[in-house]
Amino acid sequence: MVFRFFLGALALSLFFAGCQSGAEKNPVDELFGSQHPDSVYIPSYAKGFSIAYYDDLKLVHVVDPWDSTAVGDYVLVGDKQTSEQYRKSGIPFVEYPVNSWGAFSSTQVVFAEKIGELESLKCVAEPHYISNAFVQKQLQEGQIRDVGLASAADVEVLLASAPQFVFVSPFKDNRYGTLKETGLLLINDCGYLETSPLGRAEWMVFFGAFFDKEEMAAGLFSDIASSYISIKKEVEKSASTPSVLTGTLFNDVWYIPAGDSYMAAYFKDAGTEYAYGDNPGTGSLALDFETVFNDFRKSDFWLITVNHDGRFTKEDFLQMDERYGDFEAFQDNQVIFSNTDYSMFFERGIVEPDVVLKDLVGCFHPEIYPDYEPVYFEFLNE
Numbered sequence: 001m002v003f004r005f006f007l008g009a010l011a012l013s014l015f016f017a018g019c020q021s022g023a024e025k026n027p028v029d030e031l032f033g034s035q036h037p038d039s040v041y042i043p044s045y046a047k048g049f050s051i052a053y054y055d056d057l058k059l060v061h062v063v064d065p066w067d068s069t070a071v072g073d074y075v076l077v078g079d080k081q082t083s084e085q086y087r088k089s090g091i092p093f094v095e096y097p098v099n100s101w102g103a104f105s106s107t108q109v110v111f112a113e114k115i116g117e118l119e120s121l122k123c124v125a126e127p128h129y130i131s132n133a134f135v136q137k138q139l140q141e142g143q144i145r146d147v148g149l150a151s152a153a154d155v156e157v158l159l160a161s162a163p164q165f166v167f168v169s170p171f172k173d174n175r176y177g178t179l180k181e182t183g184l185l186l187i188n189d190c191g192y193l194e195t196s197p198l199g200r201a202e203w204m205v206f207f208g209a210f211f212d213k214e215e216m217a218a219g220l221f222s223d224i225a226s227s228y229i230s231i232k233k234e235v236e237k238s239a240s241t242p243s244v245l246t247g248t249l250f251n252d253v254w255y256i257p258a259g260d261s262y263m264a265a266y267f268k269d270a271g272t273e274y275a276y277g278d279n280p281g282t283g284s285l286a287l288d289f290e291t292v293f294n295d296f297r298k299s300d301f302w303l304i305t306v307n308h309d310g311r312f313t314k315e316d317f318l319q320m321d322e323r324y325g326d327f328e329a330f331q332d333n334q335v336i337f338s339n340t341d342y343s344m345f346f347e348r349g350i351v352e353p354d355v356v357l358k359d360l361v362g363c364f365h366p367e368i369y370p371d372y373e374p375v376y377f378e379f380l381n382e
Contacts, residue, residue: 026071027090028059041205041214044225045198048190049206051214057082059091060209062188066172073188077210092185094165096212102158102166104150106130106347108189111207114351115216123161125150131344155182165210195282196265197353198225204351227354228269231361235271238365244272245296245329246303249321254292255284270360272301289323301364302329303377307340313382335380336363345376 037052037059052059058077064070076086077094087093102123103109109130112118118134123145130136138144145161147153150168155178158166165185168176169192176186187210191203201224208217244267247255257263258281259274267274275295279285296302306312317335318325329335338345349356355375362372363379 026074028074031086031089031091032059041218043199043202043205045196046191046194046202046206047199048194049203051206051209057086058209060206062190062206065170065190065193075185075187075210077212079212092165094185094187094210096210098164098211100161100163101210102147102161102163104153104166104168105189105192107191107350108167108207109135110348110351111204111217114204114220115208115211115213117211117213120211122163123147123158123166125153129347131347153179155179158182158184167207191350195260195262197262197269197356198228200262200350201225201353224352224354228357231354231357232269234368235269235361235365238271238368240365241271241273242300242364243296243298244274244301244303244364245292245299245327247292248304248306248324249289252288254287254289256287256292258283258285266357266360269357270364272364275299289321293323293326297326298328300329300332300334302327302335303337303360304335305338305340305345309341311382312337312339312380314380317380333379333381336360336377337380338377343376349376 032054035054037054039053041051041053043049048063048065050061052061056078060075060077062073064072075092075094076082076089077096078086079096082093082095098117098120100122101120103112103121104125106126106129109118109121109124109132112121113132118132121135121138121144124130124135124139125147126149127135127139127146135144139146145157147158147161158179159182163184165187166179167187167189168179170176170188170190179186189203189207191200191206194200194203202221204217204221205214208214246257246263246267256276259277259279260282261284264274264277268277276285308316314330314335317330324330340346345356352375358369358372359374359377362369362374363377
């Protein structure tokens with residue numbers, strides 16, 4: 001079945017506005033001119049990509065995350081019968097079925113698992129962050145190659161893996177310049193820059209497009225979104241709005257999510273009062289201990305992530321900084337933590353935002369899910 005979203009003139013105009021921005025004409029304009037796509041997939045929650053369809057060809061667009069006026073990246077995706085006109089257009093081309101590809105992020109491996117594309121994975125970066133048993137077995141057997149750090153990949157190993165393309169998470173400093181010089185096709189996966197939990201999860205559709213499985217991915221995402229929204233509606237029935245603190249000191253700096261950030265969105269959807277929820281920005285605020293203590297000392301809950309070998313206890317927490325014991329949430333046993341040494345919060349949590357939200361709601365509003373067993377988070381009671 002061919003995957004299509006038929007949208008109105010507004011969606012089409014938004015897509016072509018992206019194509020035509022910038023001073024110089026880009027290859028998309030040269031190739032398609034004034035013809036409109038048959039349909040365009042405009043994400044419901046994600047802001048960073050779109051997919052346009054022309055007969056059996058798809059044009060995947062990634063928005064430049066640091067310059068909204070820039071053209072961004074385009075990749076054409078088609079099969080062996082795709083016309084040479086498109087293959088030689090100057091726009092990067094991916095041919096499916098895909099037999100080999102590479103992943104520089106553990107979340108890309110999770111996406112692949114979801115749509116059944118692990119067997120075509122031939123190389124990964126930083127495999128110590130990947131928990132998937134199949135991938136670890138393939139690494140041991142040499143069927144998947146370890147290219148080292150994402151920021152400094154082993155070019156020789158990467159080229160020997162012969163991937164048709166490699167998914168990378170771009171950074172503003174353009175650290176992948178050396179890899180681009182080799183002629184490797186790098187696909188910019190900007191999902192980590194989305195500021196909403198559902199926005200990040202919707203990049204599964206973007207991912208699926210390169211394997212001609214975006215219909216499957218969209219179906220999976222639809223179920224995730226429905227579950228997430230259902231949990232939000234349950235939260236709206238609660239009469240309580242507990243206050244929450246998050247984070248810990250790192251090199252004497254306490255990084256607190258700004259009000260438009262990913263974690264701030266979780267706090268809002270989980271029905272909490274977050275003191276910095278009105279602070280503009282999608283990143284983090286760098287604060288000192290005294291500022292955080294003054295603003296959050298009486299918070300009802302305290303949410304943290306740690307990477308601790310073995311069971312994490314209150315004593316372990318105090319060894320990080322004994323002043324943590326002065327917060328009321330600590331004194332009242334209301335510290336909620338995810339031990340990323342085993343919880344896989346940063347790996348699978350990205351594609352299970354509904355599960356993460358239910359974890360948080362189960363902690364903040366126990367009356368809603370009284371018998372719920374959390375997956376990623378738990379109370380620090382030992």
